[in-house]
Amino acid sequence: MSFPPLAYPPYPPYPAPRPVPRRPFGVVFALVAGLLLAVAVAVNGLLFFGMAFAGDSCGTSAGTARFCDDSGVWILVAMLGPWVALGVAVVTVVLGAVQMRRPWTALAVGVLVYAAGPALALFTVFG
Template structure:
């Protein structure tokens, strides 16, 4: 004849106990990255809108002595570069940041490279008109 085991009695715990579960790795940094990237995207879209509006009227000075030789050539290629260059640079910057974040998993480095890629577009537009 066998007896059932005695009921389990919890023992008093000694020491700090089990550590609390860790938060997801990079959780708060993902939110900060998303906020910074969204803010930079909003600023870039605003800059592109202002540059596009300005470049739409930049050709008005081509009949005067104020127009630059490169911008006011007869082909109109540089005028299109000045108008659409920042938009193409913004699209390239977004692709750079997305690929750097998803494939390479270096979001802050990709964001810095994306800012540099984008800065080339407005710089090219302003150089085309004023140099």
């Protein structure tokens, strides 16, 4: 004895799974961001090293009045400002890439935010 075929399938038909979108630009973005981060860390290291000895010229006429005051606040600003700017730039890039889904725009804004740190350090020393 055989049963008649069912008029409908025994389970609801599911749509075919969507193909996973390929994001080759995601790999390129990660490589470019990593390279820029490595360059920024190297620049910050060199600036930090240079700012450690920038106060040596304060006894001569070569030192700027702002940098050579007795409080030492501007020396700390010049030494740590680029690192703070790098941290803010990394947060900017990560939030812009993840939440806004605009990684290249966020990377450009992050580079501009980072550039303010070394500019502040150099402006502090050379006035």
